[in-house]
Structures are given as structure tokens and as C-alpha cells.
Amino acid sequence: MKGGFPPAGDLRAAVIGGGSWGTAFARLLARAGIRTELVCRRQEQAEAINLTHRNPDYLCSVELPAGLAAATMADNLLPEAALVAVAVPSRFFRDAMRVAASALHPDAVVLNLTKGLEPVTLKRLSVVLDEELDGKAASRVAVLSGPNHAEEVAADVPSATTVAAREEKLARWLQQLLSTSSFRVYINNDMAGVELCGAVKNVIALAAGMSDGMGFGDNAKASLITRGLAEMARLGTRLGAQPHTFSGLAGMGDLIATCTSRHSRNRLAGELIAGGISPAGAEAEIGMVAEGIASAPSVRELARGAGVDMPITEQVCAVLEGKDASLAVAELMSRRPGAE
Numbered sequence: 424m425k426g427g428f429p430p431a432g433d434l435r436a437a438v439i440g441g442g443s444w445g446t447a448f449a450r451l452l453a454r455a456g457i458r459t460e461l462v463c464r465r466q467e468q469a470e471a472i473n474l475t476h477r478n479p480d481y482l483c484s485v486e487l488p489a490g491l492a493a494a495t496m497a498d499n500l501l502p503e504a505a506l507v508a509v510a511v512p513s514r515f516f517r518d519a520m521r522v523a524a525s526a527l528h529p530d531a532v533v534l535n536l537t538k539g540l541e542p543v544t545l546k547r548l549s550v551v552l553d554e555e556l557d558g559k560a561a562s563r564v565a566v567l568s569g570p571n572h573a574e575e576v577a578a579d580v581p582s583a584t585t586v587a588a589r590e591e592k593l594a595r596w597l598q599q600l601l602s603t604s605s606f607r608v609y610i611n612n613d614m615a616g617v618e619l620c621g622a623v624k625n626v627i628a629l630a631a632g633m634s635d636g637m638g639f640g641d642n643a644k645a646s647l648i649t650r651g652l653a654e655m656a657r658l659g660t661r662l663g664a665q666p667h668t669f670s671g672l673a674g675m676g677d678l679i680a681t682c683t684s685r686h687s688r689n690r691l692a693g694e695l696i697a698g699g700i701s702p703a704g705a706e707a708e709i710g711m712v713a714e715g716i717a718s719a720p721s722v723r724e725l726a727r728g729a730g731v732d733m734p735i736t737e738q739v740c741a742v743l744e745g746k747d748a749s750l751a752v753a754e755l756m757s758r759r760p761g762a763e
Contacts, residue, residue, distance in 0.1 A: 428596040437504040443481040443573035445510035453491040469493035501526040513539030520555040538621030540721040547618040569672040570680035579605040587617040616664030620673040625715030627651030631682035632693020654733040689715040
């Protein structure tokens with residue numbers, strides 16, 4: 424691997440995280456001819472995948488390629504992987520990378536698939552990666568984000584995505600490596616913007632779900648999406664992101680998908696919460712992490728620290744903390760009128 428990036432046929436890849444998105448992405452890599460290993464948290468999950476070529480816990484109806492192997496962090500082949508993709512919830516991200524860091528090949532590319540911020544520190548996850556890798560892999564860290572529901576990617580439904588990296592050479596290598604007849608990859612050099620889009624869009628999707636849960640219509644949802652995009656752009660540009668990122672796949676594209684799709688965990692969580700279920704109860708009913716529940720307080724604190732007004736985010740957090748959703752709507756609608 425030293426001195427360059429290997430072609431797909433000579434490449435080994437590992438995907439850390441045996442959830443829906445990790446499984447779908449590992450399948451994508453394997454079908455592209457890349458020897459791929461899915462790194463699971465539990466031994467029994469890895470054994471079931473190797474035996475049945477299906478993930479028993481996520482996307483269980485999807486048949487996985489015979490060439491896709493599974494293992495746990497304790498027995499996987501991370502040292503041999505030229506590409507390591509990370510798809511674990513943001514709250515577990517640093518712990519997972521701390522365990523993996525010592526096993527990574529020194530030239531490995533690390534691709535973040537997780538959308539969110541680190542709780543408490545409010546750091547973007549590429550920053551967490553840099554810290555856990557001791558800054559030695561900064562030029563080999565990249566981020567992937569966009570309207571990429573795992574269910575559709577795993578079914579080879581046409582999708583597009585954005586890969587952002589500090590080094591254009593790395594972004595173009597990933598673009599070529601990951602592009603298939605059903606998965607179109609664009610490149611971007613705005614890692615901060617792409618990551619902030621991925622964190623904020625889940626918070627706005629909670630609001631969109633709450634709107635659905637309260638029985639509101641298309642006007643309300645379109646208004647939330649549009650004004651949510653404005654919040655995303657205000658925060659991102661204040662923190663140094665590039666304005667064009669917010670009108671792209673990581674911004675507008677992912678926001679639309681997450682706020683409207685039947686596959687969206689965050690939209691569904693918001694709907695359940697508006698119906699009186701607690702945030703923890705909503706995640707339990709969905710059976711998967713709704714990243715926006717953890718991200719919302721982090722996004723709020725990041726915005727407050729930067730002096731950025733994000734009224735939808737503020738009200739989403741208030742509802743998560745027990746406020747009645749109808750009161751949150753009333754307060755949003757009664758805010759002082761302003762210009763777009």
C-alpha cells in the first residue's frame with residue numbers, strides 16, 4: 424500500500440459495525456469485487472453471517488455475497504485492510520476506534536460512514552479519528568454522506584453520495600473504487616460541511632417526524648425542511664464550511680430523504696415521540712439507534728457556542744426533554760416574523 428492506493432482487485436477492506444448501514448456498505452464493497460470483512464460486535468452475529476450469508480439482526484432478508492466474511496474486532500484482519508470503513512453510532516465511535524487504532528495498517532484509508540457529533544466534546548467524527556490515530560492518518564481520512572438509506576443501497580436501488588477528503592487524490596480513488604451501476608459517487612473537499620450536514624439533518628428529521636405524528640400536512644413538512652436547511656447552513660458557514668455543500672447531496676439531498684422516507688429511523692422516532700413515547704422507548708420500538716436523538720443536544724450546544732440561532736433544533740431538544748410537541752409548534756409559529 425505504501426506510496427499509493429491499490430486497485431479494487433488487490434484490495435482488502437473492513438467495515439466496522441454490523442448494523443444496517445455497515446451491512447449494506449460491506450455488501451456494496453464485496454459486490455464491487457473487493458475482499459471485504461464485516462466487523463461485528465457479537466461473535467454469534469459474525470458466525471451467523473458466515474454460515475447463512477445473511478445478517479440475522481439487520482437487513483435479514485438481504486442475501487450477502489459469498490465472498491463477504493464476518494468477524495469480531497478480536498479476530499478480524501484489520502492489519503491487512505487497505506480500506507477501513509466505520510459505521511457505528513456516534514456515542515460509541517471513539518471507543519470503537521480506540522480499540523481498532525492499534526490494529527490498523529499504517530497506510531490504511533479510514534472512511535467515516537457515521538453521521539453525528541461526539542457527545543460532550545461536540546467534535547466532528549473525523550476529528551475524533553485524527554485524535555485516536557494520533558494525527559498520523561489525517562491525509563488518509565475521508566467521510567461519506569448523502570441520501571443513502573441502507574435498505575435501498577442493499578437492494579441496488581439507484582443512489583448518489585458524496586465523499587469528502589482533505590486530499591483530492593484520496594477522494595478520487597474512493598470515487599472510482601465505490602462507484603457502481605447503482606451507486607454514484609461525487610467528491611467534495613469540504614469535510615466539515617459534509618459532516619455537519621450529516622449531524623443536523625437527523626435533528627430536522629426528528630422535527631419532520633413530529634409533524635407527521637401530530638397529523639400535519641405537506642406545508643408543515645416542506646416548511647420544516649426548508650427552514651431546517653437554513654439552520655444547517657447558518658451553523659455550517661459559521662464554523663467554516665463551504666456554502667455550496669448545503670445545496671448538495673450531503674445537505675439538501677440527505678435532508679429530504681431523512682425527513683420524508685419510510686426508511687428513516689429519525690423521522691419515525693419523531694413520529695413516535697410526538698405520539699407520547701419517550702425517546703428511549705422510540706429507539707426500542709424501532710430496534711435501531713436514531714442518531715438524531717443523541718445528536719440534537721450536541722447540535723444545540725454547538726450552535727449556542729457559535730452564537731447561531733437554530734429555533735427548530737432548540738424546540739426538538741425541548742420536546743426530547745419532555746416538552747409537549749404542540750407547545751413547541753406554537754412557539755415556533757409565534758416567533759417574530761423575519762426575512763428569509
